[in-house]
Amino acid sequence: MAFLTLKHIQRIFEPGNNQVVALKDISLTVDAGEYVAIMGESGAGKSTLLNIIATLDQASSGKITLNGRDLTKLPEKAAAQYRREHLGFVFQNFNLLDSFNNQDNIFLPLVLAHTPLQEMQRRLAPLAQQLMITKLLARYPYEISGGQRQRIAVARALITQPELLLADEPTGALDSHNATQLLKLFAQVNQAGQTILLVTHSAATASYSRRTLFIKDGIIYHELYRGTQSQTQYLQKINTSLTALMTSGGEENVKA
Numbered sequence: 001m002a003f004l005t006l007k008h009i010q011r012i013f014e015p016g017n018n019q020v021v022a023l024k025d026i027s028l029t030v031d032a033g034e035y036v037a038i039m040g041e042s043g044a045g046k047s048t049l050l051n052i053i054a055t056l057d058q059a060s061s062g063k064i065t066l067n068g069r070d071l072t073k074l075p076e077k078a079a080a081q082y083r084r085e086h087l088g089f090v091f092q093n094f095n096l097l098d099s100f101n102n103q104d105n106i107f108l109p110l111v112l113a114h115t116p117l118q119e120m121q122r123r124l125a126p127l128a129q130q131l132m133i134t135k136l137l138a139r140y141p142y143e144i145s146g147g148q149r150q151r152i153a154v155a156r157a158l159i160t161q162p163e164l165l166l167a168d169e170p171t172g173a174l175d176s177h178n179a180t181q182l183l184k185l186f187a188q189v190n191q192a193g194q195t196i197l198l199v200t201h202s203a204a205t206a207s208y209s210r211r212t213l214f215i216k217d218g219i220i221y222h223e224l225y226r227g228t229q230s231q232t233q234y235l236q237k238i239n240t241s242l243t244a245l246m247t248s249g250g251e252e253n254v255k256a
């Protein structure tokens, strides 16, 4: 069964007297366990799409469901609870709180859900080991490196055992070594069953996914599946598609 479905999603912003059609008509289905990358040029609508899936923004029209639940017009309070209980987020700039140590940053979503301390500790132990952050837990975010901070942020996203992990340019602030580490980790987590949706400008980052969607002018312009291709072959196809995307006028969709 489709896990995430978007049907004819449109998002129009109206700054001043203008109209900006950020998303024109997006229909999309994601199955449980998929790992999908979303690419496109600046202003293509990637973040708008991610925000709507994250219930941080609402579509102007269309319908969105996640795991059978209609998210289209969730009131803000219900949306906030939904995000806490069902979604995990990883951002480019980590979004950790410097006034909390790393462990408390990771525990934060569970504290908000009134989870008992023992349960929080039980969940953290294997995660900390997998993410190689056990020794960093008592330190503060400003006392560790960028790559380490992002691993803390990933632990915070995963500790709620979210149905869907959403990542917006998660490698954007990392050097190539740390970016690769993070992407290998995402691939591992996905292989263990975690559904992931990731927005990126980087073809190398997208090449760790199993499917890449290309957005242009508010529509899904093209998509690629990795299938049985090697990562290198998949990366080449992503780069070719990006070149086609950037050089095309936008009147005609790229053929898969």
Ligand SMILES: Nc1ncnc2c1ncn2[C@@H]1O[C@H](COP(=O)(O)OP(=O)(O)OP(=O)(O)O)[C@@H](O)[C@H]1O
Pocket: 013, 014, 015, 020, 021, 022, 040, 041, 042, 043, 044, 045, 046, 047, 048, 049
């Ligand atoms: N709150 C807003 N008010 C008005 N226009 C907006 C708003 N948010 C986004 N837009 C416009 O919607 C379009 C899509 O923006 P969006 O941020 O989704 O693009 P993006 O693909 O994520 O770009 P980038 O890669 O630069 O982050 C752009 O034209 C942008 O200017």
